[in-house]
Amino acid sequence: MFARLTLRALGASAAAVVASICMAATPPQPGDWVTAWATAPQSIPDLTDPPPLYRTPDVAGRTIRQIVYPTISGRGVRIRISNAYARAPLTLTDVVLARSSDGAATRPGTAVHVTFGGKAGVTLKPGAQIDSDPVPVALTAGEPYAISLVAGPRQTLTAWHRVANQVNYVSTEGDHADDDTSSAYSRKFTESTWVTAVDVRSPGGAAIAAIGDSITDGLRSSLNRNRRWPDAFARRMGEAGAAQTAVLNLGISGNRLLSDSPCYGEALERRFQRDALGQAGVRAVIVLIGINDINFAAMPPRAGLDCDFPHTVVTARDLIDGYQRLIAQAHRNSVHIYGATLTPASLPGPREAVRLAVNDWIRKSRAFDGVIDFDAALRERAHPERLQRRFDSGDHIHPNDDGYSAMADAIPLGLITAVPLASPQ
Missing domain, CATH: 2.60.120 (Jelly Rolls)
Known part of the structure; x- marks a missing residue:
């Protein structure tokens, strides 16, 4: 069994994050290599x-x-x-x-x-x-x-x-x-x-892998300005004293948890080992995925190149089972895994019900080692199925630069405690 983790207050020192990352997972690789930048191929x-x-x-x-x-x-x-x-x-x-x-x-x-x-x-x-x-x-x-x-x-x-x-x-x-x-x-x-x-030698350093779909990839953020939420989180970590913790962006726009796509990459659960767990010095993973699994079944089939194929209908249970497989993979590698709630996307009723059920499970199940509530950070209070207008890039799904910054601010800097992982049984 893996030891349970608790969340500290938002103001906790980021230095504790560095120490706990290094304590909680596998020993540094020979030569103290840490991945400093990464991307996911498709x-x-x-x-x-x-x-x-x-x-x-x-x-x-x-x-x-x-x-x-x-x-x-x-x-x-x-x-x-x-x-x-x-x-x-x-x-x-x-x-x-x-x-x-x-x-x-x-x-x-x-x-x-x-x-x-x-x-x-x-x-x-x-x-x-x-x-x-x-x-x-x-x-x-x-x-x-x-x-x-x-x-x-x-x-x-x-x-x-x-x-x-x-x-x-x-x-x-x-x-x-x-x-x-x-x-x-x-x-x-x-x-x-x-x-x-790109790896660097960084004795005592560690990496956090952010993996997901277009919202992690930073779609509709400003070109050439590094305004995706993992970029903003990396800057926030550095400013708080965690300069030896890399934040890696392994998002792929259009990606799904369960299904491959002709355009949007291999299913996240099948690329997870290589793209997230395979990075040098990775000690923790933040997962934000599922909105495309919910949406693509409703997309009309297209002649020629149908990027949304297969148009698989998924239930909340299907996604939860997929998350549990990710959790098992991470824990087999002695890596902490944090679940992020699915952000508002102005979905119609039946699809919104799936999103809400998934988020309820992420928050309450205690299956992940901790929860990052991106949904709460971005949603309109009076209409929680919608992004706040000030965070909406214009398509009602993807945040703008300010929205991505708000996501980074919503991650507790003391997210990872010094509780070590127990050895797998």
Whole structure:
């Protein structure tokens, strides 16, 4: 059995969170590696003539430059490259890490080449991933870094993270990984690909994984401004003295707990081990998922690309059973797991009844190690099925920047107590 946890008051010191995370879970990995930034990959629909949202840039023989913001500082870096959901090998001939400047430009003199088993390039089979050799440079939390990846001459994109909310860049043909100017980077795109994690050496550090759907992914938050709720929570942790706790965003817009999607990624319960529990130094997970499971059954089937397929009808019991499977996975890995209530989405009566039943179970069942009440933070008091107007991005489902900030503020900084997990029986 796992020991029960209690919630402290909102004003508890974040330093206690760091200490308790490190006490409560597995010992640090060799080398004290902690994931400082991460994203969740998803497959790209395999269509001859996809709609504009799913058309990929030409990357063959070109350089992709991606901007990442680590949420924890450290000296010593490694970069994880993934070929998840691929239909062919991934070949990269050069990978360079540098401090980002303006747009696609980087700061002169900061570029370092990244190697894999001592080699500049790497080829990965479909489904494989690899961590780079350690790079002896320092990363600073909250600062932008550019990772430049030179694709092989016949390389295509078959997987990405579609809603990066960050402008990234594709160059003209050639190896432009060392370029510190932006002149070769003629194409912008707001997806990310191949890089799924950046780790740093941070003795005593730890990571919290935030996993879910578009509301964790930060859909409709401000582009290039890091205004998603996990970003705001990371800043809040740092300001409160928990600078060595990373907050990782593993949300995928459109994702569901129970069903895969042609567009919106593998079901969260099936990607949970890799995307959340597989991060270096992870000690706790915050889960916010289920609104799309409730909604997608009512979406009309579409000819061609039907992103909402399968239109599975789910009950509150179905979702609760799925949450319990996540809890079991987390506890088998000695990781704490916190359940977040589903936020208002102006649902019609029958679907709203499912949301309310799920939230009632999250709050009262004591199945999770603790509860984060995002619903209470965002709902309109007189009409609890609705977002407060001041937090509504305009679609009545996704928060605006202020709403995402309110979500971060609703997480008790003393959420994790110093009660250690008992050994599994």
